[in-house]
Amino acid sequence: QKEVEQNSGPLSVPEGAIASLNCTYSDRGSQSFFWYRQYSGKSPELIMFIYSNGDKEDGRFTAQLNKASQYVSLLIRDSQPSDSATYLCAVLSGNTPLVFGKGTRLSVIA
């Protein structure tokens, strides 16, 4: 059973700080990694994806991947109250659909 693990939180950070969200996965053959943001009562929205080891930056968001450690993270710089949401890590392996973690709830305090 392929597993994706996230700390459920809540992770509380002050406005303007860096929020660091972490995810580990069990299948060493996983190829693609995604971060979704989900506001309460809404559907998930794709914010980042990463395929290769290293960092990928998009605006205030940076995704980091370390395949040797089976670890992927999302950094949110200059956190805003509007970033308060649940962040879902999802992993793609072989010919199976996305496997999601349970999500980390982020709260940005103004």
Next chain:
Amino acid sequence: DGGITQSPKYLFRKEGQNVTLSCEQNLNHDAMYWYRQDPGQGLRLIYYSQIVNDFQKGDIAEGYSVSREKKESFPLTVTSAQKNPTAFYLCASSRTAMNTEAFFGQGTRLTVV
């Protein structure tokens, strides 16, 4: 306006009834998926389809059925055999089967009354 449309947004079902949730996409995506989300839980895969007229069971398919007669449409039926159907149901699609990012509809919240 391209996207994935789920309807209805809210649905109430009496015990013992079957209900069908609609999912339509105009993104020309080959693959479509149904996930279920319970409070405090992640998304669990119910069924998925890689191509028209073909679909596979996910991790929690019992009590559900699907069809994929058209590329654009992937309806989900929640049958009376599903013992605990109250949940948030999410439909998603991806450009190709299994190797690209998935995009979600707005979800259907099903409540058994």
